[in-house]
Amino acid sequence: MAAGDIVLRLCNASFGAIEAVRRSLGRPGVETISTAELHAAMNSSQSPPVLVDVRSDAERAVSRIPGAITQQEFEATSDETLAGRRVVTYCTVGGRSYWYARRLAASGIDAANYRDSILGWCRAGLPLESPDGEATNAVHPYWRIFHVPDRYDVKT
Template identity: 70%
Template sequence: MESLGDLIIRVCDRSFGAIEALRRVFGRSKVETISTLDLESAMKSEKSTPVLVDVRSDSELAVSRIPGAITQHEYEEGVEEFAGRRVVAYCTVGGRSYLFARKLVASGVNASNYRDSILGWCRVGLPLESPDGQPTNEVHPYWRIFHVPDEYDVKI
């Protein structure tokens, strides 16, 4: 049986997919998505590492992040520094990051949404880091209803 958290993620995925399809009907620029595997590979690339932007709340950011990520605030303060680089936004399940990526795409930035976001990252067992850059297994899943693998320590 599907958990409530998984149901919410599935509904969000379909809803944002429908919104994106409708936007395309009206000629709006497409917001690309990136998979966990492709993001992990891109983050290891020596040629064109994307700017990974964490758009979660301060309480979520205070627990952990995907290694190499910067906050939305850090991105917006240094936007000129990142000009010409692909931006990949993430949050918990891909909703807030979709809205941020959509805003960037509308302004001409090469941006994508990491729809699986931090929960997808954790579900395949990838590492996290604390705000000071140290390895951690702690994660803030936004709501307790979202499943996090047992090897991670949920902090809300």
């Protein structure tokens, strides 16, 4: 097993354990959304979720999941624009997005963490876009230890 896959498994196990403890203490949980669920929601005729990219400027400068906005853009958006829409956060492997989704959920926002994040999106062979909205195969995987399918151009 590759080092990146070990890190992904450790992250998933760690955040799962944190959630289990939080829920056992009666604290609000953070829901997760799978790649298939997010892809379906983004392409639904119903109001799509607000997809918030919490990665670093360097990562976002390479690409994003189509339709995503930055954390800064989200925080500057009026409540009326977001009314009734679920917020889904993502990063590279789901850690930074978990913490942000947890903060949003604690403040009463309907938020979920896309735990598979951009690596899961790429592993499903789904499209990316550049910051200016153009289709791209470039992706910043945070660390080179994370496997990205060959059809993507890794930029770090």
